Amino acid sequence: MLLEKFKNYHIILASGSPRRQELFKELGLDYTIKVNTVEEKYPFDLxxxxxxxxxALLKAKSFENELKNNELVITSDTIVWLKNKALEKPxxxxxxxxxxLKLSNKNHKVITSICLKTNHMEKVFHDETIVHFKELSLEEITYYVDNYHPFDKAGAYGIQEWIGFIGVTRIEGSYFNVMGLPVHKLYEELLNF
Incomplete structure (x- = not known):
């Protein structure tokens, strides 16, 4: 399976996110973590x-001049998409x-893209999950922000935290995608890479 396929590869997970690291670890592959600093700007018409x-591709390209022949770098990016606008990290x-407050009593899309890159190949793919929130009170929102400090999370929330337990009424798609890594899709793409 994956372990056999990538036994001669050095895999680099280019993510500082503890959630992505935790999820990636469950694939059972050996890897190291290395994060290059990239200014996350994109054309406004996207x-x-x-x-x-x-x-995700921009982050992968930052490794272009340092990848060895047996190295595979994996990068990713997640946004919350609401009313035709991206909600990034607050x-x-x-x-x-x-x-x-914008997410309260509405549903939104969580979109995560992943880029797999070696010196010879490059593949970008994405996954989407629809998340439904109940109506959140200002008191609930303030409690969550004060106690969980979601400033490193797209859309200002982590589904695996208190706000997810009390606020999310339904999801359509991958739970792990909402956490920032659609593991099922990554597994399939790695098998076919």
Missing amino acids: KAEEITNFL KNKQKAIEML
Whole structure:
């Protein structure tokens, strides 16, 4: 399976996200973590998965001049897509509260793109999950932001945290995609890479 296929490869997971690292570990592959600093800017006319595809590829290209022949780098990017706009990571408490108020009593898409890159090949793919939120009170939102500090999370929330337990009424698609890594899709793409 995967272990056999990639036994001669050095896999680099280019993510500082503890959630992605935890999920990737479950694939049973040996890997190291290395994150290159990339300015995550994209053309303003991109929409939905075009944004995450662009950013995942941008992150992978930052490894272009340092990859050895037996190395595979895996990069990813996640956004929350609501009313034709991307909600990225909130910059402060006020922005986090504003984002969660926008998500309250609505459904939105969580889009994650992944790029697999070696010196010879490159593949970008994405997954989407629809998340339904109940109506959240300002008190619930403020409690969550004050206690969980979701400033490193797209859309200002982690589904695996308190707000997910009390606020998410339904999801359509992969739960792990909402956490930032659609493991089922990554597994399939690695098998076919």
